[in-house]
Amino acid sequence: MAGSQRSLAKGSTAPGPVPEGIIRLYSMRFCPFAQRARLVLVAKGIKHEVININLKNKPDWFFEKSPLGLVPSIETSDGKIIYESPIVCDYLDDAFPENRLTPADPYEKAQQKILLEHFSAVTTALYKIMFAKKDNQDTSELKTQFFEKFKKLEEALTKRNSPYFGGESVSMIDYMIWPWFERFIISDVMEFLEKTPRVNAWYKLMLQDKAVKDTFTEPEVLIGFVKLYFQNDLNAGDYDLD
Numbered sequence: 117m118a119g120s121q122r123s124l125a126k127g128s129t130a131p132g133p134v135p136e137g138i139i140r141l142y143s144m145r146f147c148p149f150a151q152r153a154r155l156v157l158v159a160k161g162i163k164h165e166v167i168n169i170n171l172k173n174k175p176d177w178f179f180e181k182s183p184l185g186l187v188p189s190i191e192t193s194d195g196k197i198i199y200e201s202p203i204v205c206d207y208l209d210d211a212f213p214e215n216r217l218t219p220a221d222p223y224e225k226a227q228q229k230i231l232l233e234h235f236s237a238v239t240t241a242l243y244k245i246m247f248a249k250k251d252n253q254d255t256s257e258l259k260t261q262f263f264e265k266f267k268k269l270e271e272a273l274t275k276r277n278s279p280y281f282g283g284e285s286v287s288m289i290d291y292m293i294w295p296w297f298e299r300f301i302i303s304d305v306m307e308f309l310e311k312t313p314r315v316n317a318w319y320k321l322m323l324q325d326k327a328v329k330d331t332f333t334e335p336e337v338l339i340g341f342v343k344l345y346f347q348n349d350l351n352a353g354d355y356d357l358d
Contacts, residue, residue: 120145123353125170130177134193139164139208142181142189144171144353146341148239148295149201151331153188155291156205159327160215173350202232205288217288228282228289231272235293237265242296245303250346255304263308266315269293273314279321286325294322301335302342 123144124131134140141157143150143166157164169178174185182189182199189199190207198207209218219225241262248255272281281289297319300306309316322328337356344352 120357121166121168122357123168123170124175124178125173125350126175128175128177130175130180131167134191134195135165136193137163138193140191141166142169142178142187142191143167144169144187146333146338146345146353146355147171147187148299149186150188151295151298152201152292153190153204153208154331155294155327156208156217156288158330159217159286159291159325160208160212162208162212168353170350170353172348172352202292205292209288217286217291219282219287224282228287231269231281231289232292234265234268234272235296238262238269238293239296241265242299242303242305245305246342249304259305259308262303262305263311266305266308266312269315270312273318279318281318286322290318290322291327294328297322298333298335299338302338 131140139157139162141150141153141164143154145168154166156162169175169187171185171187179185181191181197184199186199188201188204189197190204191197198204206218209216219228241258245255245258245262248258269281276283278284280286281293300309309319323332341352341355344355
């Protein structure tokens with residue numbers, strides 16, 4: 117998996133200056149928000165390096181790189197810092213205009229952002245299921261609520277009548293929502309892909325995408341990480357590294 121070096125924790129030395137011509141990404145191997153940035157970096161062919169951060173035991177210096185203490189954050193060779201995943205991804209698309217992922221048409225760009233707002237309800241529903249599962253609660257009602265929100269994606273693809281959410285080829289919106297599909301296995305909602313044939317076809321297409329392949333985490337590794345994470349293991353983010 118990309119970015120597979122061990123994470124830096126409290127007491128670690130801050131990395132030196134970012135080399136010229138490189139973007140440095142502060143990440144965590146299992147964070148879906150950070151995966152957004154990794155997808156964009158790979159899809160656009162931007163030279164970059166990944167510094168993984170132990171989010172359960174953050175280095176003090178990390179707050180200079182990300183004032184909110186969250187990933188992703190990126191740093192340029194001239195010391196610029198950008199954080200928050202949608203902002204990071206938009207910056208990368210603007211700063212490296214080759215292989216544009218965002219539509220040039222303002223209306224289409226707005227449509228992608230609107231769909232992303234709808235998708236935030238899907239992710240919220242996913243997390244509710246995940247935490248209920250952790251506590252061995254019944255998730256049937258939560259899954260019903262999840263599907264009500266998830267169906268909006270099927271409706272969006274049906275209305276557009278295209279293989280991807282932005283049209284005939286992969287674009288920013290696809291990468292912005294993809295990471296949570298990898299994590300469906302954790303919340304035990306894979307069954308809903310069978311009930312949404314257009315989304316399922318999109319899912320299978322995305323699995324063939326180079327950026328997705330390069331940043332993909334195997335389901336059993338994700339499950340192993342989540343188990344340690346819920347046990348408050350300080351080194352959960354380094355799960356499955358030798």
